[in-house]
Every structure is written in structure tokens, then in C-alpha cells.
Amino acid sequence: MAASLPLELITEIFTKLPVKSLHRFKCVSKTWNSIITSTKFIKQHLRQTLILNTNFNNIIISSNNSIFSSAISAVKLRFDIINHPLNNLFHRPAVDIIESVHGLLLIADYPKQTLYLFNPSNKTQRFVPPAPSGPSRKPGFGFGLVDVFGFGYDSVTDDYKVVRLVQWFDSGLCRETSVYSMRNDSWESVNDKTVPYSLQQTNAVAAQEKLCFVVSSRDSKPVLKCFDLRTSTFSLVNHPELDSYDFGKMTMSLRNLRGCLCLLMNYQEHKVDPAKAMGDPLYNRQFLYADVWELNESKWVKLFRIRKNEIHKDCMYLRLVTYSKDMKSVLVEVDGIWFGWYDLVSNRIERVPVQGLRVEDSPYLASTYVESLVSVENNKVVSKKEGTRPKKTIEKNDFLSSGFKLKL
Incomplete structure (x- = not known):
């Protein structure tokens, strides 16, 4: 044949x-x-995969020091563990999946000192060298207050890029921006000409070749700061019209759905009087409703609202995962513990059975990805004994992505 x-x-x-x-x-x-x-x-x-899988076809989850993957299904989610590059580190750190683009994952250890690009479909991996410290960090100066990353694709140069923003103790404002090019295997500094802002402890979301970070302006209101991977420039986008500006009772999350940037805003209320509450204030909040917005040509369009009585169970917050293929339902993650399909017609949520995950390993952080043949291999390996320092070059014949509280 x-x-x-x-x-x-x-x-x-x-x-x-x-x-x-x-x-x-x-x-x-x-x-x-x-x-x-x-x-x-x-x-x-x-290209064909992205056309056929606009809403992606796999879920990837980080839990402690493990990564799990499952095909997306309306019947049951069956998660299998994935061997990843950070398993080679001597201390087996907790894993943070920063973003998925074209089937490539950017993963980091919990303190974000070690980064890898990793394709779970073909097992290729690339060690991302540490970004150089800028002039704002001096000997004895202390450590960064916030250190956040983004990962995306630049079609102009056919390059995958990692963006790092750093905020230091001295001013409480972002002081450094640097970009890693996979094609050049190097970092370079970027001049940020926008107004000063404070970073939130959350990573960026990639959509339409831009990386969108949630930041705070001087009046503590949330603002989206978008980095254009093609031009290496920043722009600011205001949030949509919200029902309340009591940011102490709100959580906010971003997601790439159908190739567009979507914002889910959780509205919450206190369970008891905050003055009488014990423990972490986060757990004194319960879910009221959530609004979902889509950014369309620099304008926010409200898509739908999920209400408390439609969840059938008390919770604190929701996160979007992906749409169903027929676009009639959306998969949501509830409190990072369980998943449900929310029917956009009947306005009801149906819990999805899960296999392969333990409740004691929650909260989970779910992302989506497509399987691809794209390789990120650069023949560098990390020794278990030597931590993050590349040990040697090898040849392979194998083939080749409290107050205002944010959760992504």
C-alpha cells in the first residue's frame, strides 16, 4: 500500500x-x-491538530512533585502519571506548570529556580538557563518579592519564548523584564515603558501571541498587562465592568479558550464575621457566582454567569478548563478538588468521575494541551547530584509546550 x-x-x-x-x-x-x-x-x-482541536484534547495537572495527564471526556477523566525532567533533580521539588503552547510545557520547580521546556508527547526536553540578574539586584540586596513567568510562540521569528518579570523589595514595583529565546538559547533584557505596577503571584496566560499578566495599579485595582511576543512591547488592558470593587471578596483567573483570552471573576462572601474568623482568611470565603468574559478586539464581552445554586455544593472558587467539542458545555475545576461539566443550556453542572488522582494531593492546577511532534531538545541533561547545572552533552537519535486574591 x-x-x-x-x-x-x-x-x-x-x-x-x-x-x-x-x-x-x-x-x-x-x-x-x-x-x-x-x-x-x-x-x-x-496546524491540522490546532484546527481539529480548537479547545484542546488533553488535561495536564501538577500535584506536588508529579504531573498527570488525561484525555478530555464527558464520561470519566482517567489520569496517568507522566515522567518529567524535574524528576531528575536530587530533591524532587514540587512542580509548577506555567503554560502549554503547541503541546510544549514550561515547567518549573516550586521556587522557580529551575525551568524546563518539555513535550510529554515525544519526551523531548530543554533545560532553560537561569535568567541573568539585572542592575536592580545588588549584593546583599535581598530576594525578589514576586517572580512570575509566561511562555508563548512568536510567529514572526518562528520562536518559542519565555518571559520573566521580577519585583524587588525596595519599591514594591516590577523592576526587571527579560525574555528567553528558544531559537537563540539565550536571555535578553526588555525595556518596559508602561506605568509602574505591582505583580501578583501568578503566571501569565498565552493568547493570540501575547502573554497576559494580572497586575495591580497604584490604587490596587487589577489591570491586565500584555506582552506582545512579536514586538517585545507591553500594553495595558483594563478589566471589564465589575459588580463590586471589594477585591477582598473576589478571585480572578485567566484562561485561553477557543484561542481567545477569557477572564473568570469569582464573587464571594464571608462565612462568618472576619473579626471572629480563625485561621487563613481565604477559607472564610464561599462562592456566590462567577462571571465569564472574553476579550474580543480590545473589548470585553460577557459570555455567561455560573450561580451558587447551579453548583449543588458549597465551594470557594471556580476555574475554567475548556469547552466541549460542541461548545454547549464548559469543563470547570472546583476548588482545585473536583471537575464538572457546566451545561450552558440547562445551566446545571454535572460532576465528572476521576481516576488516577488522590484527593489528598489536591488542590490540583489543571491546564490543557494538544499532542504535537514539536521538539525542544537541546541535548542538555541535569544530574541528580548536581541539581540544576548541566552535566554533559549527549547525542540522541530519538525524534523529535490577602486582599485581591488571584488564582490561575
């Missing part, structure tokens, strides 16, 4: 196949392997 079909037709068929099948087909013949591993085909397959 392979000999009777023209290569153009074989290639077209391959672009519609899942990554797991293509990995097996590489062993069929040298011709098939050459097709599947070519840069041109990898881009064709990625």
Missing part, C-alpha cells in the same frame, strides 16, 4: 493521525520516518 500511494497523499493522511500513531509509523520505513521527522511535516501536522 505504501508503495502504491503517492507521497503527497501519504503525507496528507499522516497530518490527520494522532502523535502516538505517527511514532509507530516511523519504524515502517525510512521514507515514512523521513516524512514524519521533517520540519515541514511537523508544522503541517501542528
